[in-house]
Amino acid sequence: MTDRLPGFSTLAVHAGAQPDPTTGARVTPIYQTTSFVFNDADHAASLFGLQAFGNIYTRIGNPTTAVLEERIAALEGGTAALAVASGHAAQVVVLQQLLMPGDEFIAARKLYGGSINQFTHAFKSFGWNVAWADPDDIGSFERAVTPRTKAIFIESIANPAGSITDIEGIAEVARRAGVPLIVDNTLATPYLIRPIDHGADIVVHSLTKFLGGHGNSLGGIIVDGGTFDWSKDNKYPMLNEPRPEYHGIRIQETFGNFAFAIACRVLGLRDLGPAISPFNAFMILTGIETLPLRMQKHCENAKAVAEFLAGHSAVASVNYAGLASDKYNKLARKYAPKGAGAVFTFSLRGGYDAGVNLVSNLKLFSHLANVGDTRSLVIHPASTTHSQLDDAAKVKSGAAPDVVRLSIGIEDKEDLIADLEQALSA
Amino acid sequence: MNHDAYDDNYIRSILNGVKSIAMVGASPVNVRPSYFAFKYLAQRGYDMIPVNPGHVGKSLLGKPFVASLSDIGHPVDMIDIFRNSSHIMPVVDEALTLSPPPKVIWMQLGARDDAAAEKAEAAGLKVVMNRCPKIEYGRLSSEISWMGVNSRTLSSKRAPIPTQGMRLSLNRMSVGGGATTASDRAAKNKSEPT
Structure with a gap:
């Protein structure tokens, strides 16, 4: 017997959350703490080695934030998510996993102005080069692909004019080029469009907008679609090569179809540091219920x-x-x-x-x-x-x-x- | 049996049903995935048996290594194979000579051998391929949720605080999409010529 599967509105209220194990609190508590005690030295070592489920330090993960992450992963139909301080932080963390200095990514020309600035100026100083393409001309993405292309970035509903992007057409270009398609789904939210269903591999959001919805809290999120084969052609060393800081584990081999979200957390967020406040995560979670x-x-x-x-x-x-x-x-x-x-x-x-x-x-x-x-x-x-x-x-x-x-x-x-x-x- | 996507109830019935697990390819090196999967499953109350001919004479978390499945000397419910796809068939062949045979053959994340699966299923065994029992247990119990992983389950019940040896409830409501549909598509994409 196959059980009935809950719908979108049920997930918006329940996904990721359950009554607090300690107090029974029904609403997700705000765990406003920097750090979490270890049971013993072995437990601490297991946590630091990514071997056990548990909390260490709020820059790497937090129980309030984890509820937000799972909820959005569920709403987008992804395998996992990582919340960060802002939509801009999400973009930095995603591209840090994909690009090395000298690499390129292709971005749709119709984007939030802040993203155009970030890609053109800030990322240039990291040696990440953006090539622009026209979202109304799929061929322009195809023509922009080079051997150094590592990703394609588009908005589902594009700033500022609310134009709609042909996600499936561009996903096909990405698939042929062997690179992941990243979709900024901020203006649509998963209620209107679920990019992973249309071939996206990674979804990013500014949570500050419709997801939080009340103009009171900044936040960003990265959703791993679980769809991309990171081992192919060894194009993505952050995911595919043994990580010296984690005793030589290969992220894609150890974490399977949520490896990208883990890489963003343990290589990106941990080392770059743009963590979301648990209080903001709580405010955004409350917004998502409606x-x-x-x-x-x-x-x-x-x-x-x-x-x-x-x-x-x-x-x-x-x-x-x-x-x-x-x-x-x-x-x-x-x-x-x-x-x-x-x-x-x-x-x-x-x-x-x-x-x-x-x-x-x-x-x-x-x-x-x-x-x-x-x-x-x-x-x-x-x-x-x-x-x-x-x-x-x-x-x-x-x-x-x-x-x-x-x-x-x-x-x-x-x-x-x-x-x-x-x-x-x- | 569709081995690209498993119904949660299938995985649930296996993890709820088995008590003893022999792990073929278990490593005593504490940074290897087989080591920490072994440790986690032991913490969740499974009777774990490490199988690895290279480490006979040593033990893993107090459990002595055995060289092969036939050296275990008592019935086991599940064989968890921590080997590459090319090394699966001999393990399944050996498992099928055991009396009684195990109930479940489980191949780790990244490992898949459809011919071996077919042979085991023909003998009445359940088979899981390309999954990690630690991840699946963590997912169905929602213990994995701490790191933002989509457990694809819901529950309005208060969860217990896990302690050493505690089995957790896996009977949460399943949610569609997520890993299932995404993995289906990834598997399909991978098998298409590019």
Whole structure:
């Protein structure tokens, strides 16, 4: 007999958590401690040697954080996960396992502006070279592959315009190149899109956005899909060669299909240090319990606001994949049938100045540099998140000077529309 | 029997059912995976027997090494084979000469021999390939969750604090996806020509 398998909303509430062994506390406690006592010297040695299940030090793992990790691994359909201090930290830790100085990775040109900066400037000083490709042209990924390519990086729903990426098409390029596909699934969350089901090998998130959902805590996470064969061609020495710091164990041989998550923890997080606070992990866990409900409301509101804007005389264009007329609507119906997310852009006939006026006239929308909050948010990417790009790169990444980005919250949609209406006519 | 993906209930019934495990290829070197899998299973209350002809005369955590399965001298429930895929068949052949034969042949993570599995199954044995019993026990009990591994199980019951020799409940609700579907796809991808 095969048991009935629990659904997504059940996992969002229960996965990874169970009543506390010591106290019976039903909600996951905040284990706000740096370290954990060992039973004896043998126990300590076993833990340090990765031989036993248990806790050592919160930089390497923490019981509150472990619940968050298992929950997201379950929601994404991965084998394991590692939570870190931010989405940016997740990207550093992932690529540290994959690239050596002089290696390359291919990234979609449409990304969060902060990722474009991190890849272009910070990673250059590590000797990790990024090659850019166009997510609307799968052939551009194929053409960018070289013998030093070690990974491909895309966003499922891409910043800033909420465009939808053909994950399966790019996964096929990655498979042929023998490299893992990394998908930043921040704007979709696993409720809308599960990239591993479409061929991704690794998923990363900024937990700060829709997963935490309340704009109160920073966090990032790496999910191991368990799908990639790290032993093939010895391309990934961090996973495949004996590790001197762990008595010569080979990570992929010892940990099987969750080896990548372990490498990120014991080679990446342990040595680079960007640990998440257990308190933040707790706040984000609490947010995830209502993820399905919030995402339904975010998407419903976003569609209503996008439709309103598309019909407004001051608006030149709206980029929202949930609109039937949108260029990405076909991909949205394939990859995100429950909704196209709640982050999108539009441009105003009045150009840059009209955008600046709109932002200053809004009363309910908050002008700030974040997305995925319960509150509705507005920003002018050209002067903020994408300001470090030159003008041509701004246009290519979807952040032209006349573009305004919205992150639609879970307020009453009539109030959001009324606020935009008064601000557009002010 | 689909050896690419096992139903949790199949693994559960094996780990709940066996009491004694002979580990072929057990190492006395305390940084080898076979050593710490042996130690973990002993801590979880299994009667462990180390089998390795190179270490006869020594013992592993108080259990004397034997040279071969036929030297054990009493019935064992499961053979856990910590050898490469190319060394599996002779071990299975020897296991099938035991009287009574073991109930389960388990091949470690990375090890798989379909012909040996078929032979053991034809003789009425259960077979698990390319899995680690420590990982599976840790997963089904959720003890593995401390390091963010997806146990693919849920429970609303308060867990006990594990102590030496304690068997843990493996009867948690199973969750789909995760390692199962991902491993299926990985196995499929691996077997396709590239």
